Amino acid sequence: MTDPAELPQWHALVAHAESSGGTHLRELFDTDAGRVERLTMDAVDLTVDFSKHRVTQETMKLLVDLAEASGLRARTEAMFGGEPINSTEGRPVLHTALRAARDDVFTVDGEDVVADVHTVLDRMARFSDRVRSGEWLGHTGKRIRTVVNIGIGGSDLGPLMAYHALTPFVDPDIECRFVSNVDPANLVDATRGLDPEQTLFIVASKTFTTIETLTNARNARAWLVEGLGGDSAAVAKHFVALSTNADEVGKFGIDTANMFEFWDWVGGRYSFDAAIGLSLMIAIGDDAFRQMLSGFRLMDRHFRTTPFEQNVPVIAALLGVWYRNFLDLPTHAVLPYSQHLDRFPAYLQQLDMESNGKRVRLDGSPVDYATGPVVWGEPGTNGQHAFYQLIHQGTTVIPSDFIGFSEATEDIDGMHDLLMANMFAQAEALAFGKTSAEVAAVVDDPDLVAHRTFAGNRPSSVIIAPKLTPSVLGQLVAFYEHKVFVQGTIWGVNSFDQWGVELGKALATQIASELSSGTPDPAKHDASTNALIARYLDR
Numbered sequence: 001m002t003d004p005a006e007l008p009q010w011h012a013l014v015a016h017a018e019s020s021g022g023t024h025l026r027e028l029f030d031t032d033a034g035r036v037e038r039l040t041m042d043a044v045d046l047t048v049d050f051s052k053h054r055v056t057q058e059t060m061k062l063l064v065d066l067a068e069a070s071g072l073r074a075r076t077e078a079m080f081g082g083e084p085i086n087s088t089e090g091r092p093v094l095h096t097a098l099r100a101a102r103d104d105v106f107t108v109d110g111e112d113v114v115a116d117v118h119t120v121l122d123r124m125a126r127f128s129d130r131v132r133s134g135e136w137l138g139h140t141g142k143r144i145r146t147v148v149n150i151g152i153g154g155s156d157l158g159p160l161m162a163y164h165a166l167t168p169f170v171d172p173d174i175e176c177r178f179v180s181n182v183d184p185a186n187l188v189d190a191t192r193g194l195d196p197e198q199t200l201f202i203v204a205s206k207t208f209t210t211i212e213t214l215t216n217a218r219n220a221r222a223w224l225v226e227g228l229g230g231d232s233a234a235v236a237k238h239f240v241a242l243s244t245n246a247d248e249v250g251k252f253g254i255d256t257a258n259m260f261e262f263w264d265w266v267g268g269r270y271s272f273d274a275a276i277g278l279s280l281m282i283a284i285g286d287d288a289f290r291q292m293l294s295g296f297r298l299m300d301r302h303f304r305t306t307p308f309e310q311n312v313p314v315i316a317a318l319l320g321v322w323y324r325n326f327l328d329l330p331t332h333a334v335l336p337y338s339q340h341l342d343r344f345p346a347y348l349q350q351l352d353m354e355s356n357g358k359r360v361r362l363d364g365s366p367v368d369y370a371t372g373p374v375v376w377g378e379p380g381t382n383g384q385h386a387f388y389q390l391i392h393q394g395t396t397v398i399p400s401d402f403i404g405f406s407e408a409t410e411d412i413d414g415m416h417d418l419l420m421a422n423m424f425a426q427a428e429a430l431a432f433g434k435t436s437a438e439v440a441a442v443v444d445d446p447d448l449v450a451h452r453t454f455a456g457n458r459p460s461s462v463i464i465a466p467k468l469t470p471s472v473l474g475q476l477v478a479f480y481e482h483k484v485f486v487q488g489t490i491w492g493v494n495s496f497d498q499w500g501v502e503l504g505k506a507l508a509t510q511i512a513s514e515l516s517s518g519t520p521d522p523a524k525h526d527a528s529t530n531a532l533i534a535r536y537l538d539r
């Protein structure tokens, strides 16, 4: 397949970066009066100010040329058209069908899947209504007060992130907790203080073979049965499953009537708008959940139909490619100015790094250019008092996304203005800095001038939406999903597999049997691992 680094459009960007990549944002703003208007774009309810990026009109044109040359249009249509673009697993990639309207059509092997999607959504809605209203009763006849989602990776990060994000929409009578880690502390903490009679466990696992999830689920079942006097019939009213694998769900002992299915054309990290979102739906209700889906759908339409020059996920992706491949910047920060988005950076970390952390192209040939960046972040303003020092004055330039909202979901005495003032100030300071002449004019001690100078020229996007509603959350997530897809397309990698997790899993299974039997098998490992195992067993 085509090596993108061999394309003339790539070479043009290399040359362009050499000749103009260092131009300071101060100069870019001083010489281009139309810049802010031209580089501020709308997508549904999101407004994104891309003007503080180190790009000119020429840069943007060359990047769009690269997108065209990469076959982005054809691959986008192949994704929406249900073609098996996840070629290493031979599967279509149709998370966009999960938020289809009832009369939309998405086909897999010639069969429309939208009716199936809505059948499951309607079942989820009936179930969550029953739990929320108190009609669904536990084994001893009491209503459910706590829902514990047991899942990991894509079966955890999405519902957890969204549950935090939509806190103001959560039913105060039902609490959700999340167990993911095989560290026993996670399950112990999540069940602490809970009444088994009023607890519902949701076992969320696409494959239903994930060791962490099944281990936690088995121990949760033991906790429940013991708490209910040893009656294993209690499982029926206290365990439901979210999975593609009915056989394994049945073997675990959950009635498949209490299983909410999804399909192998949904990747784990793209699945919380499918059945994996059941805990969220119970928390916020069916209506709010569907508003979230409509937000996803509106962003899908923006992505599929808007010309590249105004297409917000495409532009965000191209800027990321510009920094990663042409200005050699290895990381990307996501900095939400919203406490409710505290898990959003972690969620995006998986979405981006598991999707584009690849070193071979679709055809298996090695890449000779950088692919996915390291994605990281924390909410502001907290990050300002911790790691922003490095973003402002460190030796690594870190392109950043600031995310904020015009209106607080719940304000107290103007606090929201202070929050947003900080966000605007950070983006301004990063871009324009403070010159040594400006510092010298106000600082008495000349020895401090260098320390107090800010070079600036540090790029960021500022993403603003009216309010963090379910619809806006859907829009934000779909925006990043499509951004990641565009970058994967340009790099020619498969953004939908994750073979990188396999080797560690296989080795852990081997070592787990050595630890539980107390019998190390040195022939299986290197000297360092053998020494660590021996030390652990010598406790």
Ligand code: G6Q
Pocket (backbone or CB within 6 Å): 152, 153, 154, 155, 204, 205, 206, 207, 208, 209, 210, 213, 267, 268, 269, 270, 354, 498
């Ligand atoms: C996501 C990955 C991975 C997956 C977990 C859980 O895209 O595939 O994070 O979600 O490994 O897998 P199960 O849902 O099958 O338990």
